[in-house]
Amino acid sequence: MFDLNQLNPQQRQAVTHGAGPLLLLAGAGSGKTRVITCRIAHLVQQGTSPEQILAVTFTNKAAREMRERVQEMTGRNAVKGMTISTFHSLGVQILKSHIDRLGFKRNFSIYATSDQLRLVRELLREAGADSSNRDAEQMIWRISAAKNRLIDAGQYQPTLRDPLSHLVATIYPRYQKALKAYNAVDFDDLLLLTVRLLEGQSELLAHYQQRFVYQMVDEYQDTNPVQYQLLKLLAGGHKNLCVVGDDDQSIYAFRGADISNILDFEKDFPGTRIIKLEQNYRSSATILAAANQLIANNRQRRPKTLWTSSPAGYAIDYLRCEDSEDEARQVVELIHAETFRHQRKFSDFAILYRTNTQSRAFEEQLRYDNIPYVLIGGQQFFDRKEIRDLVAYLRTILNPADEVNLLRIINYPKRGIGENSIDQIIRRSAEQNAGIWQLLQQPEQFDGIGQKTLTAIAEFVALIKSYQSTFKNPLRLLDTLRQLLNELKLADEIYRQEKDPQTAQRRIENQNEILNSLGAYIERNERPSLAGFVDAISLLDADPAGKDDKEKLLSGNTVTLMSLHSSKGLEFPVVFLAGMEEGFLPHKKSLDVTCDIDEERRLCYVGITRAEQRLVLLGARQRRKHGKLELREPSRFLAELPQQLLATRQAGVPADDGEEQQEKSANQFFQQMQQLLG
Numbered sequence: 001m002f003d004l005n006q007l008n009p010q011q012r013q014a015v016t017h018g019a020g021p022l023l024l025l026a027g028a029g030s031g032k033t034r035v036i037t038c039r040i041a042h043l044v045q046q047g048t049s050p051e052q053i054l055a056v057t058f059t060n061k062a063a064r065e066m067r068e069r070v071q072e073m074t075g076r077n078a079v080k081g082m083t084i085s086t087f088h089s090l091g092v093q094i095l096k097s098h099i100d101r102l103g104f105k106r107n108f109s110i111y112a113t114s115d116q117l118r119l120v121r122e123l124l125r126e127a128g129a130d131s132s133n134r135d136a137e138q139m140i141w142r143i144s145a146a147k148n149r150l151i152d153a154g155q156y157q158p159t160l161r162d163p164l165s166h167l168v169a170t171i172y173p174r175y176q177k178a179l180k181a182y183n184a185v186d187f188d189d190l191l192l193l194t195v196r197l198l199e200g201q202s203e204l205l206a207h208y209q210q211r212f213v214y215q216m217v218d219e220y221q222d223t224n225p226v227q228y229q230l231l232k233l234l235a236g237g238h239k240n241l242c243v244v245g246d247d248d249q250s251i252y253a254f255r256g257a258d259i260s261n262i263l264d265f266e267k268d269f270p271g272t273r274i275i276k277l278e279q280n281y282r283s284s285a286t287i288l289a290a291a292n293q294l295i296a297n298n299r300q301r302r303p304k305t306l307w308t309s310s311p312a313g314y315a316i317d318y319l320r321c322e323d324s325e326d327e328a329r330q331v332v333e334l335i336h337a338e339t340f341r342h343q344r345k346f347s348d349f350a351i352l353y354r355t356n357t358q359s360r361a362f363e364e365q366l367r368y369d370n371i372p373y374v375l376i377g378g379q380q381f382f383d384r385k386e387i388r389d390l391v392a393y394l395r396t397i398l399n400p401a402d403e404v405n406l407l408r409i410i411n412y413p414k415r416g417i418g419e420n421s422i423d424q425i426i427r428r429s430a431e432q433n434a435g436i437w438q439l440l441q442q443p444e445q446f447d448g449i450g451q452k453t454l455t456a457i458a459e460f461v462a463l464i465k466s467y468q469s470t471f472k473n474p475l476r477l478l479d480t481l482r483q484l485l486n487e488l489k490l491a492d493e494i495y496r497q498e499k500d501p502q503t504a505q506r507r508i509e510n511q512n513e514i515l516n517s518l519g520a521y522i523e524r525n526e527r528p529s530l531a532g533f534v535d536a537i538s539l540l541d542a543d544p545a546g547k548d549d550k551e552k553l554l555s556g557n558t559v560t561l562m563s564l565h566s567s568k569g570l571e572f573p574v575v576f577l578a579g580m581e582e583g584f585l586p587h588k589k590s591l592d593v594t595c596d597i598d599e600e601r602r603l604c605y606v607g608i609t610r611a612e613q614r615l616v617l618l619g620a621r622q623r624r625k626h627g628k629l630e631l632r633e634p635s636r637f638l639a640e641l642p643q644q645l646l647a648t649r650q651a652g653v654p655a656d657d658g659e660e661q662q663e664k665s666a667n668q669f670f671q672q673m674q675q676l677l678g
């Protein structure tokens, strides 16, 4: 049950704020997310119907956690009716019902990065440009940046100063045209098309404005222009929009998020009520003091100081390690010591780093020591080739106009449709301006394709069609997928291609794992469908914290490894912040531009403020790069922390004095506790 007395006076004001725009600006750990969940519970308690509530969060994981918190207060039935989702899944929800008004079919595919890459490389080739993966990635990045700033293909303007922009101006429209022909959209379209749809259809917009009577947005500082436009549209009528954020934690400028959105809010929503929260409930006084002092070095910020009533707690450790392996060893040793001495669970620990490649040494050491861990981000389950192949089948079954996926599987596993035949079909498709799937229905019209191939094509078409109908039965989704796996005999193909039998075995197990994933999806959803499942998979990709099979793992007792970007909004009793070196944090990309250093500092601030009781900073003296050892400098941010709170030691040197310091802090801690308790 929900009780207003669990909140401090400012939080209570925000929770009970009635109609009209509300901006909650507050530092890390001050209860912003808690205000949102309590506000939802309060609204329901006051009689608001759950269907009228919309809450938008940054990651799937955050959305799931929010749902759980709300459920604890309101019960399961109320939560079911609410829309608590990410921007992207809100986009999917709206587009799934109305995208036909934009000339797409409702069974559209959502393209993940790898699908985009295939398509853009093809377009670059056609345009006679370089079509390496790197060039294609750059192109995708530029198109994405344009979409995040609400620039459609037709509006894109190349500039003289920017040579690449001319190629973007050529490729972007062709890319959109191809997507439309394939009845596919990319992640950014999920937002941009939703905005265009609502802008163009006033009665539809009115419908959503009236439906979502109360709207809430977490991590508001990281919304980019297209997301902001969506918010402005949805809240346009009643303006019951409550956004919460922290300018000190804005870490997505590189994706077009801009702190000015905080200033714009007051302009776009006149009469906004602003509430500040200043008490931090998450971290020890020591950790909070370090965070405050660090972030004070940023020039452009709204000045604020967080305070806490928590005791000082432990000193912050800074371990100067020898190299990556040593750094990983130190972390694992400390995990052992902490679990032993303080009865901590593995899930109390998080290892944070700036770049995903830093995870390797930690993974190896954790595996070596048999410590269960979960890696968030990086190459994950649904990124693996064998999974992508299988998902390509599901996508083709749902939407055979999706030629990127159709071509991926037309001869996988090998069924005798050779490259020459495929080339001919593609050529014909361009000449006749007809879709490939359409042409495949009458393969006789191709001259020069042998009888055997024609039979293979006919069989392929029949296979897809038969699963199109069997997958329609929602009660037999699992059976149908199992049958598809058996019929395709992908295992045989993997054994043929993969020399190492162990790797082959693992890849086959991965494919079978997708059955479990479908099973879990069916359990979670009231009206499961193949399309819903494939959309859910696709959305994991759009998620900075989410490309993975971690969902079920996260609830277990495992150490969490993740990038600083993914750690937003989370909290852990013990945090290891690795790679406190120039080049990592601040990242080398930011070293020439001063304004980017501020963003790196905000990242560091995000990392520090994840810690509740104990923070351990680590850095290496040297690291291997392309096989050569490189000397490393400690991060400048270390010097910006209050030195009296830092317990520095060289790793490899016995940990005695460090331990002593900790004990001393611990003693202080208890003394203060006793004082507090009178």
Ligand SMILES: Nc1ncnc2c1ncn2[C@@H]1O[C@H](COP(=O)(O)OP(=O)(O)OP(=O)(O)O)[C@@H](O)[C@H]1O
Binding pocket: 006, 007, 008, 011, 026, 027, 028, 029, 030, 031, 032, 033, 034, 035, 246, 249, 280, 281, 282, 568, 569, 570, 571, 609
């Ligand atoms: N009034 C309160 N009394 C006790 N605990 C609180 C109170 N408000 C928040 N907390 C606790 O403080 C912690 C941080 O809260 P929350 O995650 O909502 O902060 P936040 O402002 O969203 O942080 P971040 O900026 O990192 O997202 C949580 O564990 C939360 O339960």
Ligand SMILES: [Mg+2]
Binding pocket: 032, 033, 034, 218, 569
């Ligand atoms: Mg939060």
